[in-house]
Amino acid sequence: MDQQPPEGAPGRYWHRLDDGRIQCDVCPRLCKLHEGQRGLCFVRARAGDRIVLTTYGRSSGFCIDPIEKKPLNHFLPGTPVLSFGTAGCNLTCKFCQNWDISKARALDRVQDLASPAAIAEAAVRSGCRSVAFTYNDPVIFLEYAVDVAQACRERGIKTVAVSAGYICAEPRAELFRHMDAANIDLKGFTDGFYKNLCTGKLTPVLDTLEYLKHDTDVWFEITTLLIPGENDSPAEIEAESRWVMDHLGPDVPLHFTAFHPDWKMLDTPPTPPATLRMAREIARGIGLRYVYTGNIHDPAGQGTYCHACDTLLVGRDWYDLTGWTLTADGRCRECGTRCAGVFEQAHGHWGRRRQAIKVRPVEAA
Numbered sequence: 001m002d003q004q005p006p007e008g009a010p011g012r013y014w015h016r017l018d019d020g021r022i023q024c025d026v027c028p029r030l031c032k033l034h035e036g037q038r039g040l041c042f043v044r045a046r047a048g049d050r051i052v053l054t055t056y057g058r059s060s061g062f063c064i065d066p067i068e069k070k071p072l073n074h075f076l077p078g079t080p081v082l083s084f085g086t087a088g089c090n091l092t093c094k095f096c097q098n099w100d101i102s103k104a105r106a107l108d109r110v111q112d113l114a115s116p117a118a119i120a121e122a123a124v125r126s127g128c129r130s131v132a133f134t135y136n137d138p139v140i141f142l143e144y145a146v147d148v149a150q151a152c153r154e155r156g157i158k159t160v161a162v163s164a165g166y167i168c169a170e171p172r173a174e175l176f177r178h179m180d181a182a183n184i185d186l187k188g189f190t191d192g193f194y195k196n197l198c199t200g201k202l203t204p205v206l207d208t209l210e211y212l213k214h215d216t217d218v219w220f221e222i223t224t225l226l227i228p229g230e231n232d233s234p235a236e237i238e239a240e241s242r243w244v245m246d247h248l249g250p251d252v253p254l255h256f257t258a259f260h261p262d263w264k265m266l267d268t269p270p271t272p273p274a275t276l277r278m279a280r281e282i283a284r285g286i287g288l289r290y291v292y293t294g295n296i297h298d299p300a301g302q303g304t305y306c307h308a309c310d311t312l313l314v315g316r317d318w319y320d321l322t323g324w325t326l327t328a329d330g331r332c333r334e335c336g337t338r339c340a341g342v343f344e345q346a347h348g349h350w351g352r353r354r355q356a357i358k359v360r361p362v363e364a365a
């Protein structure tokens with residue numbers, strides 16, 4: 001825990017301890033803070049008799065991405081999503097693929113000032129259908145994410161949380177009440193993986209997945225980054241897939257994505273495409289209907305197929321849509337079977353572009 005004079009917006013979910021410290025109750029780390037200390041996430045800090053969020057209203061930059069990049073394959077396919085993050089993270093993954101943001105310690109990483117109304121306005125102005133809290137985890141900037149989500153809903157813009165799902169029950173209910181969709185990182189399927197590589201625990205993430213499935217209407221998909229020698233054994237992939245099947249059902253999409261050497265795991269090789277294809281086959285063999293490979297060029301592994309007649313419903317080449325055989329209400333045009341997800345009469349045409357944009361203050365917009 002770091003000692004720096006914190007300032008910021010009032011944070012929620014904390015309580016005083018008998019020994020004078022204040023405990024943050026947002027995530028299972030339950031950081032206990034003396035005056036002036038920051039939690040492990042770095043962005044929540046004690047200021048006097050309360051917890052503050054030091055990154056409220058501050059972003060590390062805004063980009064328009066394809067929604068497939070979050071990744072979400074069953075939520076308004078082909079549409080653009082206004083994406084942003086702040087700084088910090090509540091996990092310490094040695095394989096982090098966004099470490100410049102998540103490990104940011106200086107707030108010079110989050111210089112873009114943006115009010116919730118300005119973000120919603122930017123999404124409307126740029127033709128985005130949704131805003132995504134991504135690049136780092138919205139769990140740690142919950143108050144800002146919730147305010148942005150409310151501003152977006154008022155303007156007809158949907159919201160997407162890209163999260164590791166490492167959050168306590170009460171803040172979890174608040175965060176996801178304001179979200180339309182989510183992609184949850186299920187980083188591995190053993191306690192050892194979470195402990196050794198992320199200094200976290202598996203169970204709270206599984207609790208979040210069950211909560212989303214059984215207690216909300218949030219559309220969600222799952223991503224597992226397969227890391228050679230760490231979480232890519234057939235036995236672990238089978239155990240994860242069986243858990244998803246048994247606890248969430250066959251319709252939750254599962255993305256197996258490729259690791260690239262990064263952060264503290266520069267000596268680990270990239271994931272071979274064959275490993276991703278093997279994982280996809282295992283999960284499909286167990287009965288999951290929508291299983292994808294990611295971060296590699298694999299049109300066969302990135303298409304959406306009808307689970308009843310195997311027709312290619314949505315073809316993809318990277319983030320470009322190359323085929324569409326869904327009806328206006330999301331059914332297979334060949335056999336009429338419904339495809340799980342959030343679909344509209346037509347898909348979007350954003351393609352694979354990535355475009356940086358500036359969010360202007362509302363008064364100047």
Ligand code: SF4
Pocket residue numbers: 024025026027028029030031038039040041042044045089090139140
């Ligand atoms: S959100 Fe941050 S301060 Fe709060 S418990 Fe988690 S790591 Fe600690």
